[in-house]
Amino acid sequence: MTFATTIAFIGGGNMVRSLVGGLVAQGCDPATIRVAEPIDPVRESLAGDFGIKAYPTAAEAVEGAHVWMFAVKPQVMRTVCETLAPLAQAEKPLVVSVAAGISGVQIEHWLGGGLGVVRAMPNTPALLGAGATGLFANANVDANGRAVAEQLLASTGPTTWIGDEMQMDAVTALSGSGPAYVFLLAEAMIAAGEAEGLPPDAARALALQTVLGAARMLTESGEAPDELRKRVTSPNGTTQAALESFERDGFRAIVARAIHAARERGRELSAMND
Ligand SMILES: NC(=O)C1=CN([C@@H]2O[C@H](COP(=O)(O)OP(=O)(O)OC[C@H]3O[C@@H](n4cnc5c(N)ncnc54)[C@H](O)[C@@H]3O)[C@@H](O)[C@H]2O)C=CC1
Numbered sequence: 222m223t224f225a226t227t228i229a230f231i232g233g234g235n236m237v238r239s240l241v242g243g244l245v246a247q248g249c250d251p252a253t254i255r256v257a258e259p260i261d262p263v264r265e266s267l268a269g270d271f272g273i274k275a276y277p278t279a280a281e282a283v284e285g286a287h288v289w290m291f292a293v294k295p296q297v298m299r300t301v302c303e304t305l306a307p308l309a310q311a312e313k314p315l316v317v318s319v320a321a322g323i324s325g326v327q328i329e330h331w332l333g334g335g336l337g338v339v340r341a342m343p344n345t346p347a348l349l350g351a352g353a354t355g356l357f358a359n360a361n362v363d364a365n366g367r368a369v370a371e372q373l374l375a376s377t378g379p380t381t382w383i384g385d386e387m388q389m390d391a392v393t394a395l396s397g398s399g400p401a402y403v404f405l406l407a408e409a410m411i412a413a414g415e416a417e418g419l420p421p422d423a424a425r426a427l428a429l430q431t432v433l434g435a436a437r438m439l440t441e442s443g444e445a446p447d448e449l450r451k452r453v454t455s456p457n458g459t460t461q462a463a464l465e466s467f468e469r470d471g472f473r474a475i476v477a478r479a480i481h482a483a484r485e486r487g488r489e490l491s492a493m494n495d
């Protein structure tokens with residue numbers, strides 16, 4: 222897959238490494254990708270690993286680019302946008318932002334108004350083309366802008382358009398942060414396996430393959446998660462003992478509270494950066 226569109230990423234951190242890696246792996250021409258990243262080794266490693274153009278400042282990277290993809294921390298979005306506002310008004314790019322909690326209204330206002338802004342919430346499995354992305358477009362984004370944003374993110378995995386921007390904090394809490402929840406579960410399973418006497422290497426290999434196999438069954442079998450769970454659970458067997466322990470300890474409520482905390486943090490980030 223190739224893009225005629227030139228895209229400039231502003232920020233070259235973890236998320237951009239995943240996005241650029243996903244794009245290049247899908248056949249996007251590295252010559253159409255630019256990154257602005259002030260930290261020398263981070264910038265040089267992105268340029269070296271992917272063959273893209275990398276610049277120390279955002280102004281250099283965005284000039285003439287069709288899409289400006291903001292991927293700096295939410296706390297610096299305002300300053301970065303306001304610095305680029307005169308250039309944005311001159312060039313009228315399609316703006317895409319992955320910053321958690323920062324609204325399209327805020328971004329458009331900081332950039333001087335009158336711009337199409339797409340909020341995208343990807344996640345780090347984008348690096349493997351296995352990402353999940355929620356997208357929201359403001360009223361200034363036309364059908365072509367939506368198609369460009371969708372094509373950009375779709376090369377890193379499936380995309381889902383969200384009709385109500387208020388729901389983007391829930392998307393962030395579920396799928397944006399979600400890989401970390403699975404990684405935490407894997408860490409806990411490995412530690413528990415070791416605590417039960419397994420050698421560390423064996424605990425790790427068995428836990429990781431179990432997560433992979435379960436994820437594939439969830440996505441490839443067409444069966445609902447509860448049905449797959451029931452098939453593992455022999456009456457009065459070992460799984461039932463574990464699941465009853467999870468339920469007694471409030472596993473579902475723990476997950477719900479964690480995702481709620483993430484959503485609330487998204488709202489706080491929006492309010493504190495207004
Ligand atoms: N890490 C993740 O899984 C996800 C992150 N996001 C969002 O992506 C954004 C970036 O997150 P990460 O990549 O994890 O953070 P990060 O801290 O790894 O990357 C941010 C990068 O921006 C650079 N930067 C700072 N000021 C800059 C400027 N003025 N111009 C250009 N670059 C500048 C920093 O040097 C840093 O390398 C955040 O807004 C976050 O909410 C969204 C979805 C998932």
Ligand SMILES: O=C(O)[C@@H]1CCC=N1
Nearest residue numbers: 320321393397398399
């Ligand atoms: O932790 C964060 O704030 C970002 C947004 C989603 C994943 N990482």
